[in-house]
Every structure is written in structure tokens, then in C-alpha cells.
Amino acid sequence: MAKDFDVAVIGAGPGGYIAAIRAAQLGLNTVCIDDFESPDGKPSLGGTCLNVGCIPSKALLESSENYERVLHKFQDHGIKAQGVSLDVAAMLARKDKIVQQFTGGIGLLFKKNKVTSMHGHGRLIEGGESYLIEVTGKDGSETIGAANVIIATGSVARQIPDVKVDNLRVCDNVGALSFEEVPSKLGVVGAGVIGLEMGSVWRRLGAEVTVLEALPTFLGAADEGIAKEAWRIFTKSIGLDIRLRCKISAVETRKKAVTVQFENDGSVTKMEFDRLVVAIGRVPNTTDLGLESVGVKVDGRGFIEVDDRNRTAVPNIYAIGDVVRGPMLAHKSSEEGVAVAETIAGQHGHVNLEHIPWVIYTSPEIAWVGRTEQQLKADGVGYRSGQFPFIVSGRARALGETAGFVKMLADAQTDRILGVHILGPFASELISEAVIAMEFGATAEDIARIVHAHPSLSEAMHEAALGVDNRFLSL
Numbered sequence: 092m093a094k095d096f097d098v099a100v101i102g103a104g105p106g107g108y109i110a111a112i113r114a115a116q117l118g119l120n121t122v123c124i125d126d127f128e129s130p131d132g133k134p135s136l137g138g139t140c141l142n143v144g145c146i147p148s149k150a151l152l153e154s155s156e157n158y159e160r161v162l163h164k165f166q167d168h169g170i171k172a173q174g175v176s177l178d179v180a181a182m183l184a185r186k187d188k189i190v191q192q193f194t195g196g197i198g199l200l201f202k203k204n205k206v207t208s209m210h211g212h213g214r215l216i217e218g219g220e221s222y223l224i225e226v227t228g229k230d231g232s233e234t235i236g237a238a239n240v241i242i243a244t245g246s247v248a249r250q251i252p253d254v255k256v257d258n259l260r261v262c263d264n265v266g267a268l269s270f271e272e273v274p275s276k277l278g279v280v281g282a283g284v285i286g287l288e289m290g291s292v293w294r295r296l297g298a299e300v301t302v303l304e305a306l307p308t309f310l311g312a313a314d315e316g317i318a319k320e321a322w323r324i325f326t327k328s329i330g331l332d333i334r335l336r337c338k339i340s341a342v343e344t345r346k347k348a349v350t351v352q353f354e355n356d357g358s359v360t361k362m363e364f365d366r367l368v369v370a371i372g373r374v375p376n377t378t379d380l381g382l383e384s385v386g387v388k389v390d391g392r393g394f395i396e397v398d399d400r401n402r403t404a405v406p407n408i409y410a411i412g413d414v415v416r417g418p419m420l421a422h423k424s425s426e427e428g429v430a431v432a433e434t435i436a437g438q439h440g441h442v443n444l445e446h447i448p449w450v451i452y453t454s455p456e457i458a459w460v461g462r463t464e465q466q467l468k469a470d471g472v473g474y475r476s477g478q479f480p481f482i483v484s485g486r487a488r489a490l491g492e493t494a495g496f497v498k499m500l501a502d503a504q505t506d507r508i509l510g511v512h513i514l515g516p517f518a519s520e521l522i523s524e525a526v527i528a529m530e531f532g533a534t535a536e537d538i539a540r541i542v543h544a545h546p547s548l549s550e551a552m553h554e555a556a557l558g559v560d561n562r563f564l565s566l
């Protein structure tokens with residue numbers, strides 16, 4: 092007799108584990124099934140984000156920034172450091188410890204909230220009144236039943252056809268987070284979020300980094316003004332060699348090197364690297380999930396089809412996170428998880444995909460919410476813009492982080508904020524004010540009238556809002 096649950100969540104990434112906790116809090120008997128294993132073969136909750144994504148990458152970004160600070164930035168403060176050396180093993184161990192603390196913490200949260208946790212691969216095998224899911228682990232299979240199913244199986248790295256990722260020479264995000272020594276020459280395919288973040292880490296630690304991007308534009312999803320300034324900083328000050336319009340034609344892996352051949356503006360170039368990171372986007376993960384057995388459909392790009400409340404066309408089957416449309420971001424996955432759990436419990440869960448913040452954790456950071464200037468132009472929306480540079484901010488000067496600016500875009504008629512774009516220190520933190528403002532339908536004038544602490548980086552947001560009405564106070 093199969094164990095029966097009110098809710099079965101397949102996947103324990105930031106979408107799945109949050110959905111399971113919220114469902115259990117709402118009194119639903121909930122199981123969460125996950126198949127992720129750490130390199131030593133142990134079950135490890137938290138999905139891509141905690142194991143091989145957001146958390147380990149941010150740990151390495153911070154470590155590499157500290158190294159950069161001690162080598163190049165402390166002198167400005169009158170601090171002289173001698174005999175500085177790098178212990179990559181210790182850096183990786185710190186990162187792994189942070190990951191273990193968080194992944195282990197989810198197990199505790201499951202216990203506290205009475206979520207049943209099952210380790211193994213979940214596959215839908217039958218529909219009807221209750222859905223049957225087969226869970227296959229090392230010790231065999233078990234079948235469970237659930238009245239509601241939440242699919243949160245996430246995404247996996249997209250691969251270049253015929254290029255094998257071995258995570259030794261040719262790496263995806265998993266390998267890129269664990270080089271045991273700094274490569275002297277690192278190649279990165281794709282100048283997207285992972286390419287820029289991981290490229291920055293290894294550049295700061297001493298690698299010569301070449302980034303090969305297929306498109307003719309840099310950071311096409313970001314505001315053009317931000318992308319232009321970021322390009323200048325990343326290529327000039329940081330020293331990333333970013334090449335656009337590159338078509339990879341061959342990748343040859345040898346024991347200690349990898350050669351990449353690419354076409355660029357009509358010429359063919361061959362480059363040799365110690366390691367190559369392939370970061371050309373991610374694809375939804377529905378491998379061996381049994382979707383066909385219950386009639387759940389995927390679209391042409393492999394995403395599970397859902398409506399604006401994450402319902403598939405099959406009753407009581409929902410899908411959230413990277414496996415469905417919308418940005419592939421941890422916080423988007425989690426909020427969809429909460430919304431779906433609340434919908435199942437009879438409440439009205441909803442996520443506004445228009446106001447999901449984006450952050451790229453380079454130095455300086457990039458963050459935005461809402462529409463870009465080029466989108467507003469394309470949509471024929473009249474707007475006013477206020478842009479304030481961090482070089483004029485007292486706090487930014489004290490930090491020694493003066494690159495970049497805050498740009499606010501507001502509707503020309505109503506003054507409602509339509510988009511906020513930041514390049515600069517702690518952009519990841521500053522963007523929250525803009526998200527809150529936009530969710531509350533605030534105008535630029537509202538932000539202009541709110542008192543911001545002095546001296547703080549948030550004053551740049553205040554000034555950008557004042558700038559929308561062309562009445563800067565510090566510029």
C-alpha cells in the first residue's frame with residue numbers, strides 16, 4: 092500500500108524546499124523528493140542554488156574580492172600588506188563548509204516543519220484521483236501517492252553540441268566552482284551571468300581570462316547604459332578579455348589543456364587554455380520525470396507549460412522555478428513555491444513576474460528591476476530618466492568604490508517608476524528599495540520625498556529620483 096500525501100514536491104532546490112515548508116506550515120501532509128548528491132555521494136538538499144550555484148559562487152566571489160583588496164586596494168587606506176599568498180584549498184574548503192551548513196540546515200527545517208524528506212529520483216507513473224510517484228534510490232524503488240504534485244526539478248547547464256563536459260578541462264558551473272589551482276589561462280564560453288561572475292573570480296585570483304560570446308551585444312538583457320559602462324569597467328579596469336560575435340567551431344581536450352577554435356568577424360582563431368568554462372545558459376530539467384504518463388505538456392524549449400498561477404493543464408499538478416517560464420533565479424523559484432503551496436491550501440498565491448530583481452555579482456555589482464530604457468523606447472512609452480553617479484556619493488568615496496551609477500526611469504505622464512538600474516557597490520542590496528517602490532506603485536516623487544540616511548549608498552537612489560524631475564541636490 093503506497094504512503095499517501097496531500098502534497099508531493101519533486102525537487103528540493105529553492106523552489107521545491109520552500110514550497111514543501113510552506114505547504115506543511117499550512118497543515119498539508121507533505122513529502123519532498125530530491126535526488127541531488129554531493130561529490131562524496133551523500134544526499135544534499137538545496138538543489139543547484141545551494142550546492143553548485145548561488146551560494147558557492149558568492150562565497151568564492153567574496154574570497155577573491157578580499158584577495159584583490161589586500162593586493163590592490165588596501166594601499167589607498169594606508170595599509171601595507173607583505174607576503175600575501177593564496178591558499179586555494181582553504182578558499183574551496185571555506186566555500187564547501189558554507190554549502191554544507193546550508194544544505195544540512197534544510198534537513199533541520201524539514202524536521203521542524205514536519206516535511207517528509209525522501210532521497211531518490213521521482214517519476215510520475217500514474218494519474219487519477221491521486222498521483223502515483225515512483226521514488227528510486229540506491230536501495231531500490233518505493234511508490235508514494237499524492238493528491239497534489241509540485242514539480243520543481245530545476246535546470247541543468249546547456250551544452251555545446253559534441254563538446255563533452257568532463258569538469259576537469261571543460262567545465263560547467265560544477266567544475267568552475269572547484270578548480271584546485273588557479274588556471275594560468277582560462278577560457279569562458281558565454282558572457283552571461285555565470286561567465287562574468289566566474290570569470291571575475293578566477294581573474295581576480297590571477298588567471299588570464301578570455302570570454303567568447305556569440306552575440307554582437309554585451310549583456311543584452313540589461314539596460315544599455317549599464318551594459319556600456321560595465322563593458323568599459325570589465326574590459327579596461329578588471330582585465331577580462333571579452334570577445335563578441337564568436338562562433339565556436341571546435342573544442343579539443345587534451346590531458347593538460349583545451350584548444351578552442353572560433354570564428355570571429357570572418358577570421359578563424361585558435362586559443363589554448365588550461366581550463367574552459369561553458370556557460371551558455373541553462374535548460375529545464377524534465378529528464379525521466381514521467382510527464383507523458385500523466386499528460387503534462389512541455390513547450391518547444393522544454394519548459395513545463397503553466398498558467399500565471401503555475402498550474403499545468405492537468406488538475407492538481409503544478410510546476411515552479413527554473414523548469415517553467417520566467418527568469419531562472421532562486422528568489423523567483425521560492426516565491427512561486429510559496430504561491431503554489433498557498434493556492435493548494437485554498438488561498439490566493441500569486442507572483443508578479445514584472446518585478447523580479449536581477450543581480451549580477453560582479454565588482455561593481457549590477458542590479459535591476461522593471462523595464463530598460465531600450466524596452467520603453469521599443470514599447471513607445473514616454474518616460475523621464477534620472478541618473479546619479481556613485482563618484483558623488485560620500486559613502487561610496489569612503490568605501491573607495493565609486494564606479495557606476497543609479498538610473499531611474501519613470502512614466503512621463505504619471506511619474507510611476509518603470510525601471511531602476513544600478514551599477515555599483517552593493518547594488519544587490521540597493522535594488523530592494525526599488526522593488527518595494529514598484530510593487531507599491533510608487534512614483535519617482537515618492538522616493539524623492541522619503542528621507543534617506545546620510546551618508547549612505549541609498550542616497551544615490553534618492554538623487555536619481557530627484558533627477559527624474561531634474562532637481563538633483565548633489566549634482
Ligand code: FAD
Pocket residue numbers: 101102103104105106107124125126127137138139140141143144145146148211212213214243244245246264285376378379380411412413414419420421422423424
Ligand atoms: P534547482 O535549484 O535546480 O533544484 C532542482 C532540484 O531537483 C535539484 O536538487 C535536482 O537534483 C532535483 N531533481 C531534478 N529532477 C528530479 C527528479 N526527477 N527527482 C528528484 N529530484 C529531482 N540565482 C539567483 O537568484 N542568484 C544567484 O546568485 C544565482 N547564482 C547562480 C550561480 C550559478 C553558478 C548557477 C548555476 C545558478 C545560479 N542561480 C542564481 C540560479 C539558481 O541557482 C536557480 O535559479 C535556482 O536554483 C532554481 O531553483 P529550482 O528550485 O527551480 O531548481
Ligand code: NAI
Pocket residue numbers: 251280281282283284285286288303304305306337338339369370371372373418419420449450451452
Ligand atoms: P546566460 O543566459 O546568463 O548567458 C549565456 C550567454 O552565453 C549569453 O550571453 C549567450 O548569448 C551566450 N551564448 C549562448 N550560446 C553560445 C555559444 N554557443 N557560444 C558563445 N556564447 C553563447 O546563462 P549562464 O551564464 O549560463 O547562466 C544561466 C542562468 O543562471 C542565468 O541566466 C541566470 O538565470 C542564472 N544565474 C543567475 C545568477 C545571479 O542571479 N547572479 C548567477 C549565475 C547564474
